[in-house]
Amino acid sequence: MATGSTLITGLAMTSTPTFAVVAREDGQAADIESAQQVTLWYRNYDSPAIRALLDLALRKTPEYGPYLITRSQEMNQGRALRELSNDNGHAVQVANVATTPERENNLLAVTIPIDGGLLGYRVCVTTPQMLSRFEGITRLADLRAGNIRFGQGRHWPDTQILEANGLKVVTHTRYESLFDMLAGGRFECFARGVSEVVYDLDLRQDDGLVIEPDLLFTYPMPSYFFVGRSDMALAMRIQLGLERAIVDGSFLKYLAHYFTRPLEELQLSNRRVFQLGNPWLPGGEKGISEDVLQHMKVRIQLGDKAPPVPN
Structure with a gap:
């Protein structure tokens, strides 16, 4: 697994799945084929705040290797959660939605409120x-x-x-x-x-x-990031990244940047x-x-x- 933290650029909001450009700390383009693809539910991808927070969590965990965030196909929330429950990573891998007991039972929840509640x-x-x-x-x-x-x-x-x-x-x-x-x-x-x-x-x-x-x-x-139950490594990466962002103050800066306005x-x-x-x-x-x-x-x-x- 490659090391070196990643930055995501070129995140266009389009109606079809869009790939981000992955870069390394040294400014060279990372090998896209070796990067971890993370397919985010399209409604979350189209939200600058949610997409930026997932980017922050992944960027805080460089030991997991390079990554790229892609936009899922357009689907309603119910279908997105069903795809996650069925571990259909080809359709969607991460969705940020409000929590319920059923969702926490059927999926893996990263139990950090993404907008502080x-x-x-x-x-x-x-x-x-x-x-x-x-x-x-x-x-x-x-x-x-x-x-x-x-x-x-x-x-x-x-x-x-x-x-x-x-x-x-x-x-x-x-x-x-x-x-x-x-x-x-x-x-x-x-x-x-x-x-x-x-x-x-x-x-x-x-x-x-x-x-x-x-x-x-x-x-x-509370609104959490959810992944399928078989995607434990991704859940752990997001959880670790958010916890590091809380500790070093960048999560608080994120809240101020996106929610002050x-x-x-x-x-x-x-x-x-x-x-x-x-x-x-x-x-x-x-x-x-x-x-x-x-x-x-x-x-x-x-x-x-x-x-x-x-x-």
Whole structure:
């Protein structure tokens, strides 16, 4: 196995699988045929933050040899998890999704929340025409009385969480279709994590989509990297790389680099907070240092200034 750390460049976001250019520390191109190919689920590959964190973890483990990250074919979350469960590495090898007990039983989870837990902080993507529907909402009961419907992926654990808290949910298997359904009035709120929503809208470039300015929904929902159960070496490499990044401070720099902008733009401290329960949460956020959690930008932004609203 080759040594020497790798850098990934040329990560174009295209609709077909794309190979990264692998380089060594000495600036020479590494032998692509000898590099470890890591196929990342396309939704994660298209997210600059998630792709950069996987790159960071692999770069922190040079003893495993050179690597390249490729984009999987486009598939919904349910299929991606089935392919991982079936150990079909030709289709996908790594996916970052919210954790559930079933996922942790069927797959290998790298139990470090990739965004420090921010995925469980959610705001509404809506349309300018529907913004008035959210005015005067101070309780969950107001959402129910106002028939505010939430759009979510059919295979996402958020769907069950929202339904368990008495909210109406409209689902679809395909993430991209949910934006069309929102524009068509099928629901009023496409609930997106604060760590992803700004990048979502940057990618969409759609003036017909806006972020509702006043509400914030929170529930405990760590988001992990998952691999197939036979891919123990890859799971160990990612785990080791992230732990090294936590220890040397580069994970904290990663959080600041990718999430300072959305946290500032969303003005979380000025929002009304709705705390929802997650009855399917596995045994807590494991494997991440207290320093990272304590320094998360969202903790600084929210502080104690935004008490939860009543049900």
